[in-house]
Amino acid sequence: MxxxxxxxxxxxxxxxxxxxxxxxxxxxxxxxxxxxxxxxxxxxxxxxxxxxxxxxxxxxxxxxxxxxxxxEPDDLDVSGVPQRSRILAADGSLIATFFTQNRxxxxxxxxxxxxxxxxxxxxxxxxxxxxxxxxxxxxxxxxxxxxxxxxxxxxxxxxxxxxxxxxxxxxxxxxxxxxxxxxxxxxxxxxxxxxxxxxxxxxxxxxxxxxxxxxxxxxxxxxxxxxxxxxxxxxxxxxxxxxxxxxxxxxxxxxxxxxxxxxxxxxxxxxxxxxxxxxxxxxxxxxxxxxxxRPLGLRVKRTPNGCVVSKAPFFCDYVQREILTNPVFGPTRKARERLLKRGGLTIHTTLDPQTQRAAQRAVDRHVPPTNSAGKAAAEALVEPGTGAIRGMAVDRDLGSDRERGKTWINFAADASHGSSIGMQAGSTFKVFTLAAALEDGMPFGTRLMAPRSFVPTGYRDCKGRRVGDTKPLRNAADGEGGREFSLVTGTHHSVNTFFLALQRRVGLCDTVKMAEKLGMRQANGEPLEQYPSFTLGFNPVSPLRLAAAYAAFAARGRYCEPIAITKITDAQGRELKVPPARCEQVIDEGVADAVNHVLRGVLTRGTARGMGIGRPAAGKTGTVDGFSAAWFAGYTPDLAAAVWVGDPRGGYKHPMTDLCMNGRCYGAVYGATIPAPIWRDTMVGALAGRPASSFVRPPARFFSRGSGELDRAPDVRGMRLGAALARLRETGFRARLGSAVASDVYPPGTVASMSTGPDGTVILRVSRGGDGPRRDSWPFRDPESPRDVADDGAGRAGTSP
Known part of the structure; x- marks a missing residue:
């Protein structure tokens, strides 16, 4: 000492x-x-x-x-010291950090x-x-x-x-x-x-x-x-x-x-x-x-840099690309990257952790990241009325695709935010034709003949040019054809030839404009291509775009551009400008309510029956031509989502038929086979503990021809003519009177026979008494009608729901 x-x-x-x-x-x-x-x-x-x-x-x-x-030197600058930036979820939890120097x-x-x-x-x-x-x-x-x-x-x-x-x-x-x-x-x-x-x-x-x-x-x-x-x-x-x-x-x-x-x-x-x-x-x-x-006492805690190790990697990557590509954050990419990695930003986002967890679990459960079939799944979730992206999941880890179960491509987003060129959306696009028809004033009971095959001629694009083909298009294995459908039943059963006929009646251009009003464009940023099969969903799009479009129906016609960032502050606490959602009322509230009414039936009586989530919900299946991909887009008034399942190597080369993944096999994959269960599981988890909201009943004008929910006209034989006509009108069918017929079964003055004319009108014939051969069963083929209401054939090829 x-x-x-x-x-x-x-x-x-x-x-x-x-x-x-x-x-x-x-x-x-x-x-x-x-x-x-x-x-x-x-x-x-x-x-x-x-x-x-x-x-x-x-x-x-x-x-x-x-x-x-x-x-004081002119070149003395004390600004620009690098600080790490943070991306936060909506609840303030950390999603990721970015830095060149961890400070x-x-x-x-x-x-x-x-x-x-x-x-x-x-x-x-x-x-x-x-x-x-x-x-x-x-x-x-x-x-x-x-x-x-x-x-x-x-x-x-x-x-x-x-x-x-x-x-x-x-x-x-x-x-x-x-x-x-x-x-x-x-x-x-x-x-x-x-x-x-x-x-x-x-x-x-x-x-x-x-x-x-x-x-x-x-x-x-x-x-x-x-x-x-x-x-x-x-x-x-x-x-x-x-x-x-x-x-x-x-x-x-x-x-x-x-x-x-x-x-x-x-x-x-x-x-x-x-x-x-x-x-x-x-x-x-x-x-x-x-x-x-004392010992050194180290408790080393490493700070991850970037999105790779984030719990929401593809949403994180979406936010990163939003900052790197949007001029609002700087004049050049270099300046924007410098801002992100050196600017000490606090980036508040729309991500809801509960929704994100539910989505990730659902896609990973149904399409495991390293599944034996090499398939992939992606889901995007958008809040109606705000455009807020609440979740974004891909069944892969973020990283080089040289490693199994990884990819740099965000299949849920457009090319600008994820390098994806998009995927054909299949019959989920039929909703735009339905919306255009309802906006045109067609009631639910509007009925059109859906032939077993349809030659797509008589169409014009938005420039007035004739577009079409002489090659017949047919219905898919899970669709139906060869008879009449209403707007409601044609949608529930996702009948291709019905929608091709409806699109021709509404106009191809009006259908395209409806999709564009609802934010749809190709995933590469180009405008939608306009051909007769538009309604069958041949345009390659992203789940995020589709989810935002369906969210507009949930928001009663108010479309909002998807947003991921709500607020950014710099290292000094100054608030920076961020891209707005740009919300706009693009279709009438009543039209949107009518779309919601029709699509609710898809989950109860249509191609996705059994996929309900215990609260009011609506949706649409989509199976792409040749089973190259499958989709489901669905929503409640509070949350909308779109799910894609396909093969990153190419859907046509690797179709989803005779498919087995990790011990579970499917004969063929439709929109209701894998995508709809992913959507159901996601929505149940995302909305757990949250109050349910209801849709608004559509205006009465859409019921002017009945509910449109019956596939065929009700049997009115034996009823007095006035009562029979009223019954048909109530159920959405048009009727006209044909010539009287002899009948030993039905008393004079009552309806003795029914048939349908070429325009879908029900033809009623009143009994004049028993002075002729008996006709004691129906339906019977009427010489005035090439096809009666009991024709129940179904086609078996083409793009499906």
């Missing part, structure tokens, strides 16, 4: 050697100063700095030199006083007493370093070190970084001139704060806050003495004293800091000795 007045030091504990007196230490420093001339490059730099005034005076005159040195800028009062003292003790103990240059401290540190044979104390003051770090950080290329670090008198003079300017511009506390926030603490941690969280899992405000001393010691040589790689060297360096703090009287001896005995 060595006594110095009131201080008692255990040099063994603190990392020093026993013995020695203040007198001998002083003598050693004096001897070191005398050897200044032999110190090489470092000594030359220091001498140049100390001789700066006479050197400048000799070259330009003392007055001019002094003025030049005291003037969190904090106020001085957010740094523990003991940490400030530790840094000052080892780097610049006279910081609050000197100006930009501390010649006394520089010589003292130089002598100490020479006498000990190693660098134990810093030569440059805190302000100069801040300047050096600032110039390195702001360097845009390797040449600028070399210039900021080269050991030359010119660099030191430049740093000192900047330091003089900063001492005028900022208070000592502010300079110290900036220094502690910019310094590198090793192992990828920049700034004391990030370093504290990285090494000890706590904020800098809660640092204890032994922890503060460890971080302070790392600053001088971060690689040599990195505690994760060189713990012994880091501990020795920490104890040097503790000894220095005790020498200065900034901690008492007992505390310094106790801290020196």
């Amino acid at each position: 060595v006594s110095r007045g009131r201080r008692v030091y255990s040099w063994r504990v603190l990392g020093g050697s026993r013995g020695g007196t203040a007198k001998s230490a002083a003598a050693a420093r004096l001897r070191a100063v005398r050897r200044l001339g032999g110190l090489g490059a470092l000594a030359g730099v220091l001498v140049a700095l100390m001789l700066l005034p006479p050197v400048c005076a000799a070259g330009m005159g003392a007055r001019d030199a002094a003025r030049w040195f005291q003037e 969190i800028d904090v106020r001085l009062d957010q740094i523990a006083p003991v940490a400030r003292r530790a840094v000052l003790a080892i780097e610049d103990s006279r910081f609050y007493e000197h100006g930009a240059l501390d010649s006394q401290g520089t010589l003292r540190a130089l002598a100490s370093n020479l006498s000990s044979g190693e660098v134990t104390q810093g030569g440059s003051g805190i302000t100069q070190q801040y300047v050096k770090n600032l110039l390195i950080t702001q360097a845009e290329n390797a040449e600028e970084r070399r210039a900021a670090q080269e050991i030359t008198a010119a660099r030191k003079i430049r740093e000192l001139r900047y330091a003089v300017a900063l001492e005028k511009r900022f208070s000592k506390d502010e300079i110290l704060r900036r220094y502690l926030n910019i310094a590198y603490f090793g192992d990828g941690a920049y700034g004391i806050e990030a370093a504290s969280r990285h090494y000890f899992g706590k904020p800098a405000a809660r640092l204890e003495l032994h922890e503060a001393a460890l971080l302070a010691g790392v600053i001088r040589y971060p690689h040599a004293y990195d505690p994760t790689r060189r713990p012994a060297a880091a501990r020795e360096r920490r104890n040097v800091v503790l000894r220095r703090m005790a020498e200065l009287g900034w901690v008492d001896d007992a505390a310094a000795e106790a801290a020196a005995r």
Whole structure:
């Protein structure tokens, strides 16, 4: 033990050697100063700095030199220190971080006083007493370093070190970084001139704060806050003495004293800091000795960088691409990338963690990431009325597709936000034809003949050009044809030839315009192509676009452009501009209510029956030609979603027929086979614990021909003519009177027979009594009708629901 007045030091504990007196230490420093001339490059730099005034005076005159040195440099910029950006979910939970340097800028009062003292003790103990240059401290540190044979104390003051770090950080290329670090008198003079300017511009506390926030603490941690969280899992405000001393010691040589790689060297360096703090009287001896005995106590917590390890990787990637591609965040991609990775942004998003978890579990359950068939699934969920993207899931990890179960392509988004060229949407596009027909004033009971095959002629695109083909289109295996359907039953059964006929009646252009009003475009950003099979969904689109379109029906005709970002603040807390949702009422509320009414039946009586979720919901299946892909788009008043299942290698080359995945086999995959169950499971999980909302009943005008829910006309034989006509009108059928017929079964004046005419009108014939052959069963074929209401044939090919 060595006594110095009131201080008692255990040099063994603190990392020093026993013995020695203040007198001998002083003598050693004096001897070191005398050897200044032999110190090489470092000594030359220091001498140049100390001789700066006479050197400048000799070259330009003392007055001019002094003025030049005291003037603030034009190129002094203290902004642009990289800070990490965070992407947050709607509930404030962390989705991902982005950075070139892992740094969190904090106020001085957010740094523990003991940490400030530790840094000052080892780097610049006279910081609050000197100006930009501390010649006394520089010589003292130089002598100490020479006498000990190693660098134990810093030569440059805190302000100069801040300047050096600032110039390195702001360097845009390797040449600028070399210039900021080269050991030359010119660099030191430049740093000192900047330091003089900063001492005028900022208070000592502010300079110290900036220094502690910019310094590198090793192992990828920049700034004391990030370093504290990285090494000890706590904020800098809660640092204890032994922890503060460890971080302070790392600053001088971060690689040599990195505690994760060189713990012994880091501990020795920490104890040097503790000894220095005790020498200065900034901690008492007992505390310094106790801290020196403690282990390093590391609890290393690494900060992930980017989306790969995010719990919502493809949504994260969508947000990243939104920032990198949208000019609102900067004039060039380089500027936007700099903002994201260096700007210390806090990015608030629309993602709902509950919805995201439900979606990810659903797609992974039904289409496992490494499934044996190589299929993929994607789902996007949008909130009606706001456009907020609440979830986005792909059954893959984000990464190179060279590894099984990974991909960089976001199948849920457009090419601009995920590199996907989109997928044909199948019969989910029929909803746009339905909406156009309802907007045109057609009631639910409107009936059209759906032949078993349909030659797509008689169409014109929006430029008035004839488009069409003589190749017949047919119904799919899960569709029906060869008879009449109403708007309701044709949709429920997703009859291709019915919708081709309906699209021709409404107009191809009106159908396309309806889709465009609802935000639809090709996934590559191009306008939708216009051909007769438009209603069958040949255009390649993304699940996100389709979900947003269906969300507009849920929002009673109000379409909102999908958004992922709600608010962004920069490192100073300033709010930045973000892209708006751009909501607009694009179709009449009543028309949207009518669409909702029809699509609700798809889940109860149509192609997706049995896929209800225990609350009001609507939707539409879609199976692409040749079973190359399958879709389901569905919604409640509170949430809309679109699900795609297909093969990234090419659906036509790898169709979903005779498909087996992980031990489960399917003969053929329709929209209701895998996509609808994914949607159902997602919605049940996403909406759990949330109140159910109801749809609005459609206006009465849509029921002017009945509900349209019957596939065939009700049997009105035996009823008086007036009652029979009323019954048919109630159920959406048009009727007309044919010639009377003889009947021994039905009394005179009652309906004796029914048939349908070519235009779908029900033809009623009244009995005139029994003076002819009996006709005691129906339906019977009428010579005026090429096909009666009982024709129940079904086609078996083509694009399906």
